Amino acid sequence: MSSTVITDDTLYLGVDGGGTKCRACLVSSSGEILGVGLSGPANPLHGLTRTLASITEAAEQALESAAVSPAKMNEIIAGVALAGINLPGMFAAMKEWQHPFAEMYLTTDLHAACLGAHRGGDGAVIVAGTGSCGFASVKGESVTLGGHGFLLGDMGSGAWMGLEAIKAVLMAEDGLSGSTELVDKVTDIYGVDGLKIVETMSKASSSEFARLAPSVLAAAVAGDEVATTIVKQGAGYIDRLAKKLLLLEPPRLSMLGGISAPLQKWLSAEVAEKVEQPLDQPEMGAVYFARERHKERISQVSAVV
Amino acid sequence: MSSTVITDDTLYLGVDGGGTKCRACLVSSSGEILGVGLSGPANPLHGLTRTLASITEAAEQALESAAVSPAKMNEIIAGVALAGINLPGMFAAMKEWQHPFAEMYLTTDLHAACLGAHRGGDGAVIVAGTGSCGFASVKGESVTLGGHGFLLGDMGSGAWMGLEAIKAVLMAEDGLSGSTELVDKVTDIYGVDGLKIVETMSKASSSEFARLAPSVLAAAVAGDEVATTIVKQGAGYIDRLAKKLLLLEPPRLSMLGGISAPLQKWLSAEVAEKVEQPLDQPEMGAVYFARERHKERISQVSAVV
Incomplete structure (x- = not known):
């Protein structure tokens, strides 16, 4: 099969790679899944x-x-969305991959998430999961904000909340800041206490830090002062990100990722x-893109021919 | 030579290992250097x-x-001071080392710095170099504060300032915070701009981040708002560290490390x-300890015999 012809039986594969999981969907030319x-981590910045x-x-x-034969892999048109591919x-490095598909179209996880959330149309998304970032695509213009990774950015993300919580716990243990119930949460989650x-x-990964985020959010809701400071600071950044995206007047704005729901309040x-709720998943966005x-x-x- | 006898010709070696350098001094039993x-990095947390x-x-x-024969290494009483050895x-892991000395006594870099700064006597020290931490030894009691490493702590240190500066630069480039002259400094120092x-x-090391610290301190003195916020936050932590140590009423307090001088103001x-100025170097403190x-x-x- 030539990849320069689109037929009724052309198959599309959408792949959404993230820090902890990689999701794929196979879609018919009519859009049916x-x-x-579902596989493991697929963030090229981590490997x-x-x-x-x-x-x-x-x-x-x-x-x-x-129930499609693996031999058909080289007939498939793939859209692959990855964090860090904007670098x-x-x-x-990804373009050099001898991929198994007929064609592979690369874009950022953010772009795919946005196309998915707004069913291929214009809009803006904020991702608050292990990492954090914002993206908008409006009238042919796109803007990416944040997404600079665990060490240098990702403020307001799950990993950032976990890291800030552990810093605060160590600070509290040194008697240099107020006591916090996060001390007990850290012991519960990581099975260690004190030093x-x-x-x-x-040397833990961002995903390991992110495991602490739900406890930080819960402690903030319960009134823990240290947790509240962390969550307010993180949410403040996400709020600035959203306001900056809204300046572009996107028709829709969605939030995605593991901590987006508890962050909204x-x-x-x-x-x-x-x-607003996303309409489709990011891997479907990768299909729209491809x-x-x-x-x-x-x-x-065709024009050249 | 038996290591259970101290003679006039017993030689002591003091070693101070740090994130970027390892210093050693060979000292006679009368205290003469x-x-x-001087060699490379010796922070066991980094390898x-x-x-x-x-x-x-x-x-x-x-x-x-x-001009002492290398064959005499196994007659020497060594004091080795290392970051992270309190973990x-x-x-x-260090105790398992088949070291080349007659005896090896291990302590923290902080303890050796404190013994050096106060010529073997009681006192307190704050280290503000690539990392940051505080230590006091007073009337047989000692306290260690901070020193939790680049990712989890080291607030107010050179590496922390560099990291915060790069976060602020990325934030400014996203239009989410005020502009700062640190953008140009980052381009000057690391030879890259933008994303x-x-x-x-x-994935840079703490030492690489610390290279930016003198520029952050200089920009703060020159009135750059972003740099001033970073330096004030870092200095605020060092100040809390110092006040906590002063509660122990140490006879002396010294500051050590590459950014301790510009931080003092x-x-x-x-x-x-x-x-007050330190009296001796940390490697001499390691000799006092050994x-x-x-x-x-x-x-x-002798008591057992």
């Missing part, structure tokens, strides 16, 4: 080899669950009232 | 193998510069007026 796949393995595994699962070095948390967490009323780009590419090829 | 050594190599190299240099796992800083710095008058512990040990052995 035929199969899905390219593991990312490629997770993408391949999720894709294979999607074909299998759709020039990462994009170049041992330094050994356990000084900490946002300003102005932002909170604009937030379908659009593939059509463009074929029309260009 | 006979030779010195035990490199730490052991740096200690050995600095020790060999110290013997060589004192149970690290202490156990490329994420790729360059997302940002401290409260109450703390700043107590700060000499004291070795005497105690021999007197215990």
Whole structure:
């Protein structure tokens, strides 16, 4: 099958890679979801080899669950959405991959999330999961905010909340700040107390820090002062991110990611009232992206011929 | 030579390992410095193998510069001071080392710095270099504050200032906070601008972040608002650390480390007026520590015999 022809039986694969999971869906040319796949971490900033393995595994699962032969992988038009692919070095590294698909179109996880949330249309999204970031695509212009990774950014994210909580616990243990019930939460979650948390967490991944986030949010709701300070600071950043995106007047705004629901009550009323449920998943957004780009590419090829 | 006898020609080696350098000095039983050594990083939290190599190299240099035969290494009483050795796992790992000395006494870099700064006597120290921490030893009681490492603590340190500056630069580039002249400083120092800083710095070491600290301090003095906020926040933590140590009524308080001098003007008058120059270097403190512990040990052995 030539990849420069779109037929009724063209299959599209959407892949959404994240810090903890990689999701894939196989979609018919009419937009019907035929199969899905789920594998492990696929954030190229944390390791390219593991990312490629997770993408391949999720894709294979999607074909299998759709009862499509693995031999058809090289006929599929894939849209692959990854964190960090906006960084020039990462994009170049991914382009070098000898992928198993007929065609592979790369975009950011944010762009796919936005296309998914607004069913392929214009809009804005804020992701607050392990990491945090904002994205809007309106009238052909797009803006990305944040998404600078665990160490340098990701304020208001789950990993950031976990890290700030552990810093606060160590500060409290030194008697340099107020006591907090987060001390007990850290012991519950990581099975260590006191100074041992330094050994356990000084090289921990962002996902491990993010495990603490639900406890930080719960402690803030229960009135713990230290937790409240952390959540307010994080939500304040997410709020600034949202206001900046709303300046572009996107028709819709959605929030995605594991802590987006509990974060909403900490946002300003102005932002909170604009937030709407996403319509489709990010991996479906990756399909919308691939379908659009593939059509463009074929029309260009046709124009040349 | 038996290590259970102290003679006039007993030689002591003091080693001070840090995140960027490892210093050693060879000292006679009368306290005269006979030779010195300087090697690379020796922070066991960043790598035990490199730490052991740096200690050995600095020790060999110290013997060589004192014109003492390398064959005499196994007659030397060594005091080795390391960051992170207060963590149970690290202490156990270092104790397993088949070291080349007659005896090796391990303590924290902070304890050695304090013994050095106060010529073996009681006192308190604050280290503000690549990392940050506080230590006091008064009337047989000691207190360690901070020193939790780059990711989880080290507030007010050079690495922390560099990290906060890069976060602020990325925030400013997203239009989510005020503009700052630190944007230009980052470009000057790391040779990258815009989003490329994420790729360059997302896995950088604490030492690489600390390279930016002098520019942050200078920008704060020049009135840059973002830099001033960072420096005030960091100095505020160092100030709380100092006040907590002063509660123990140490006879002296010294500040050590690469950014301790420029930080002092940002401290409260109450703390700043107590700060005195250190009397000796930390590696000399490691000698004071080893000499004291070795005497105690021999007197215990004698008591048993």
